[in-house]
Amino acid sequence: MQTNLSPLTRKLSAFVALSEIDLETLARFDRRRRSFEPGHEMIHEGQTGSSAFVLSKGWACSYKILPDGNRQIVDFQIPGDFLGLRSILFRTADHSVEAVTRIEASEVIASDILDSFARAPRLATAVLWAASRDEAMVVEHLVNLGRRSAEERMAHFFLELGARLALVGVGDRTGYDCPLTQYHLADVLGLSAVHVNRVLRKMREEGLVTFKTGRVVFDDFGRLKALAVFDTAYLDQDGPLLR
Amino acid sequence: MQTNLSPLTRKLSAFVALSEIDLETLARFDRRRRSFEPGHEMIHEGQTGSSAFVLSKGWACSYKILPDGNRQIVDFQIPGDFLGLRSILFRTADHSVEAVTRIEASEVIASDILDSFARAPRLATAVLWAASRDEAMVVEHLVNLGRRSAEERMAHFFLELGARLALVGVGDRTGYDCPLTQYHLADVLGLSAVHVNRVLRKMREEGLVTFKTGRVVFDDFGRLKALAVFDTAYLDQDGPLLR
DNA sequence: CGCGGGCTTGAGCATAGTCAAAGTCTGTGG
DNA sequence: CCACAGACTTTGACTATGCTCAAGCCCGCG
Incomplete structure (x- = not known):
């Protein structure tokens, strides 16, 4: 193992013990460095022959737009996350991806x-695991939209994001830096921007969380967790399953 | 290629051209035949060391239950579908699966x-593709819950199910057999059972669809599709990508 | 015949949406 | 240094979608 692993390597190593060949092969993913400005649409729904990306810096979001102009954000991607994998596996991208901040x-x-995958078969298994972990997040998000109130969704969202950022070494129990706007929150939680604002105010007044531009502050972590019924199980990484 | 392929083999062949070794290896998945009665919980959320299953007959559903007793169904599985893959890849199952009908x-x-995956590396790629296709369905479902009205969700759900069943050779443009109750619809669409009933009545009266126990009848396929803004792109299989 | 699961309907309520207007903050150019 | 534009936030008033509670119905099955 090397000291200066790429974020993707670190992530995949959590599931599969990678050989020298695996690591060499993975390193090839890191050759075409690109950067994007905030708002740039990196992947367009319906486009064929798109690329995928491994995020090293900044935040992105994947989403779908409905014909009436409404947008549903499926997930945010933070450093270390794979993005657009499905747009490679399928012929055409089934979703769009946009840079939220400046991205590398x-x-x-x-x-x-x-x-x-042909050179290093274990990588296929590792990527399958990573994709499944993403799917687990989407599933949790689905439950969120289907069965929780606006306030519970908000709480759950902040906590999940906090837990994910903690896994890559950013933020702590007091809060984390967060470049999202209230419009982003509305689009990810399936709410209107106006309602997001009201819910945020209520939660602030109740002493649960404070969302100000640029930062999420946990005012009462325990109570927030109880409200969201948040269980990190679906995010946990217990060390390599496949040796 | 043999004439009597298993449903899983048929599905994976749509993505990856499988070799003799791949096919032999896949055949091993078919040794432990089991059957389950309606209502049987095949996989329990939180359980460790669960199995996965390949459905050959009947319908199942995967879901999560919240502490308040509310349930959100994530997806239904029909013959040919893989079920519980994530409960194998992770140490503990992140969702439950229940038999809707009698199952084989x-x-x-x-x-x-x-x-x-070690014996037949291309299988890993094929399974990754299948898992990604499932994820695409969950994503579409997420958009459904986040940004569509009850009536649009219902329309979209019936159409998606119809399209999936058509892929395995069941049902047609006039409708399909469907063992679900109105409670199932409520739990999958994030609605109350009462509201599901009202929406179904409205759609029946408008001449869109008729949902009677045991069967979905498309009364006006075109208008239903327009209402749901349904696009099959995310379900399409265009023939092997990897040869 | 009675029981239970599923379906249907009404009445009242709550959550969240829409529309509209104004306030704040930041960066840009004069 | 100020004025202004544009993006984002905040708040009020009104509306609508969908929920809860409650009751009754239908039908297959033991």
């Missing part, structure tokens, strides 16, 4: 991925 | 999967 990322094209 | 399935244990 490595571009991964279809042949990189597919060839790497 | 093949049990797949963790070592089956993991060993098969």
Whole structure:
């Protein structure tokens, strides 16, 4: 193991013990460095032959837009996250991805991925695991939208994001830096921007969380967790399953 | 290629051209035949060391239950579908799965999967593709809950199910057999059972769909599709990507 | 025949949406 | 240094979508 691993390598190592060949092959994912300005649409729904990216700096979000202009954000991506994997596996992208902040990322094209699986088969298993972990988050998010109130959703969202950031070494129990606007919150939680604002005010007044531009502050972590019925199980990484 | 392929083999072949070794290895997934009665909980959330299953007959549903007793169904599984894959990849199951009808399935244990990836590396890629296709469905479902009205959700759900069943050769443009209750619809669409009933009545009266116990009848397929803004893109299979 | 699961309907309520207007903050150019 | 534009936030008033509670119905099955 090297000391200066890429974020993706670190993530995959959590599931599969990687060999030298695996590591070498993975390193190839890191050749095409790119950067994007906030608001840039890195992947367009419906586009064929898109790339994927591994985020090294900044935040992105994946979403779908409905014909009436409404947008539903599926998830945010933070450093270390894979983004646009499905747009490689399928012929056309089934969702869009946009840079939230300025972003630094490595571009991964279809042949990189597919060839790497042939060279280093264990990588395929590792990527399957990573994709499944993403799916677990989407599923939790689905439950959030289907069965929780606006306030519970908000609490759950802040906590999940906090837990994910903690895994990559950012933020702590007091809070974390967060570049999102209230519009982002509305689009990810399936609410209107106006209602988001009211819910935020209520939660602030109740001493639960404070969301000010640029930062989320946990005013009462325990009570927030109880409100959201938040259980980190679906995010946990217990060390390599496959040795 | 053999004439009598298992449903899973047929599905994976749509993405990856499988070799003799791949096919032999896949055949091992089909050794432990099991059957379950309606209502049986095949996988329990939180349980460690669960199996996965490949459905050959009947319908199942995967879901999460919140502490207040509310349930959110994540998806239904129909013949040919993999079920509980994440409960193998993670140490503990992050969701439950229940038989909706009487079910026939093949049990797949963790070592089956993991060993098969070592023996037949292309299978890992194929399974990654299948898992991504499932994720695409969950994502579409998420958009449904976040940004569509009750009536639109209902329309979208019936159409998606119809399209999926058509892929395995069941049902047609006039409708399909469907063993679900109005409670199932409520739990999958994030609505109350009472409201589901009202929405169904409205749609029936408007001449869109008729949902009677045991069958979904499309009264006006075109208008239903327009209402749901349903686009099958995320379900399409265009033939093997990897040869 | 009675029981239970599922379906249906009404009445009243609550959560969240829409529309509208004004306030704040930040960066840019004069 | 100020004026202004534009993006984001805040608040009020009104509306609507969907929920809860409650009751009754239908039908298959033991």
